[in-house]
Amino acid sequence: MSEAKISVTFEADHDRLDSLFTSFQEQKRTDFAKAKEAFLAFKFGLQRHIVWEEDVLFPKWEENSGMMEGGPTQVMRTEHRLIGDCLEAIHQKVQEQNPDSDREEQRLLELLKSHNMKEERILYPSIDQVISDEERAAMYQAMKEIPEERYRVCCGSERP
Ligand SMILES: [Fe+2]
Ligand SMILES: [Fe+2]
Known part of the structure; x- marks a missing residue:
């Protein structure tokens, strides 16, 4: 995985x-x-994908591009919060064994579609442009080292 471009790995995810x-x-x-x-x-x-982006990808891009406040990563972080809220709304229904979450699912798909498109068309390619091979290898290593407890969380706890 350390050989693959960031855009290839993240699009596949x-x-x-x-x-x-x-x-x-x-x-x-x-x-x-x-x-x-x-x-x-x-x-x-x-x-996990969001933690990878917010803890590893975005900080590296901000550091190398010098764009922080008001830049695209700030927009992406804001969208992650909306995506997270929507995810919890569906999760709530899944916990209740209630399949009637079509509206919430539609909203999540709409959010993800435009969010992912912006990342794939603009952010990932520009990250690939501003990092060296060594930096990319270090980023994959940092992603691997993120503890599972950071993203294997359910209802805000670690309960599956
Ligand atoms: Fe994202
Ligand atoms: Fe993404």
């Missing part, structure tokens, strides 16, 4: 998360246990 969410949506009215499993994998995966 967006795609992986998209298919987990689709799997949740497709199964929630037929096999709730399976749907819940897919949702939790999606939730932990998305939380």
Whole structure:
């Protein structure tokens, strides 16, 4: 993974998360246990993705580009909070075994679509441009070292 460009790795993770969410949506009215499993994998995966971006990617980009306040990473961080709220709203219904979360799902998909598009078209390619091979290897290492407790959280706790 340390060889791959940041844009390649993060786009692949967006795609992986998209298919987990689709799997949740497709199964929630037929096999709730399976749907819940897919949702939790999606939730932990998305939380990990956001931690990777906020703790490793964005600080490096801010450092190398000199753009902090009012820059694109600030917008991305704000959108992450909206995405997180939406994720919790669906999670709440999953906990109640309630499959009627279509509206919340739609909202999350809309948020993710425009958010991911901005990252894929603008932010990731520009990160790849401002980092050296050594810096990229160090970033992958830092991502690997982030403890699971940072993102394997459920309802604000570590309970699965
Ligand atoms: Fe993001
Ligand atoms: Fe992302």
